Amino acid sequence: EAGVAQSPRYKIIEKRQSVAFWCNPISGHATLYWYQQILGQGPKLLIQFQNNGVVDDSQLPKDRFSAERLKGVDSTLKIQPAKLEDSAVYLCASTSGLAGGAGELFFGEGSRLTVL
Amino acid sequence: KNQVEQSPQSLIILEGKNCTLQCNYTVSPFSNLRWYKQDTGRGPVSLTIMTFSENTKSNGRYTATLDADTKQSSLHITASQLSDSASYICVVSLFNAGNMLTFGGGTRLMVKP
Numbered sequence: 456e457a458g459v460a461q462s463p464r465y466k467i468i469e470k471r472q473s474v475a476f477w478c479n480p481i482s483g484h485a486t487l488y489w490y491q492q493i494l495g496q497g498p499k500l501l502i503q504f505q506n507n508g509v510v511d512d513s514q515l516p517k518d519r520f521s522a523e524r525l526k527g528v529d530s531t532l533k534i535q536p537a538k539l540e541d542s543a544v545y546l547c548a549s550t551s552g553l554a555g556g557a558g559e560l561f562f563g564e565g566s567r568l569t570v571l
Numbered sequence: 572k573n574q575v576e577q578s579p580q581s582l583i584i585l586e587g588k589n590c591t592l593q594c595n596y597t598v599s600p601f602s603n604l605r606w607y608k609q610d611t612g613r614g615p616v617s618l619t620i621m622t623f624s625e626n627t628k629s630n631g632r633y634t635a636t637l638d639a640d641t642k643q644s645s646l647h648i649t650a651s652q653l654s655d656s657a658s659y660i661c662v663v664s665l666f667n668a669g670n671m672l673t674f675g676g677g678t679r680l681m682v683k684p
Contacts, residue, residue: 459614488672497575497660497674498615511671546614560605560662560672562614 457481459563461547467569473535476566480528480549484561486510489522489532490546492565498546504530537570544568573598575663575675583681588651592678594644594661602666606635606646609658609677618646618659651682 460479468474480487485506490498501520503510507527515522519538524530534541544565550558575596584590596604603622607615619628619635621644627636632655634647648655661675 490674495679497676499674500672503671548614559617559620562607562616564614565612567612 459547459549459561461545461563461566463566464564465567465569467571468537470539470570471536473533474537474568475534476532476545476547476568478530478532478547478563480530480547481551481561484549484551485527486550487524487530488546488548488560489530490548492544492546494543501532501545534568537568539570542568542570573663573665573671573673575661575673577659577661577675577678579678580676581679581681583683584651586651586653586682586684590648590651590680592646592648592659592661592680594646594675596642596644596661596663596673596675598642598663598665598673600666601639601642602664604635604637604644604664605662606633606644607660607662609660611657615660648680653682653684656680656682 462477487504489501492498501515502512502522504524507524522532544567546565547563550560578593605620606618609615618633621628621637623639632649637644658677658679660677663673665671
């Protein structure tokens with residue numbers, strides 16, 4: 456079974472530039488999450504999708520972050536314009552069935568963003 | 572406020588020794604509790620998932636315990652190996668329509684030879 460795929464693995468940009476991350480969840484997984492993980496901390500939820508609908512985006516800084524999952528499969532997370540404090544690893548995760556149920560939650564390897 | 576607190580923040584042990592990591596949570600109503608291992612530069616990988624009716628669950632040298640009454644969980648690592656060096660993250664699921672996940676800050680374990 457293929458895992459959660461993310462790209463790019465690494466990205467370095469200047470502040471005020473834009474960046475986009477892509478995630479392809481495990482086939483058939485209805486629920487997809489984007490997390491931000493700052494070095495030394497646990498992941499923080501940015502947005503949660505159930506199929507192509509948003510379940511929770513309460514912690515997404517909507518003035519600069521946006522995410523979409525148009526066909527209920529792949530998802531993209533965009534940051535525009537980036538700030539220094541956005542330097543972090545962006546993790547994508549997916550699970551089958553209901554969000555956060557007892558089903559296995561699978562994470563991608565993450566996309567590490569450095570903002571200079 | 573739903574919170575998950577882990578202790579210690581970091582830990583250094585010698586290879587072959589045992590250790591126990593702690594997780595306290597205030598998430599309510601509780602659905603399930605998960606422990607993840609995250610190697611440096613990698614995504615978290617699931618070790619165990621426990622519902623409120625489960626007191627203990629093992630995965631090889633990893634044994635997780637859960638006391639739903641005191642809202643505490645522990646992860647015990649037996650006969651540690653160098654490859655156990657990683658961050659261990661406790662995640663608690665809220666029993667609601669969205670089953671939100673609350674992450675702890677993790678415990679960074681270093682196993683030295």
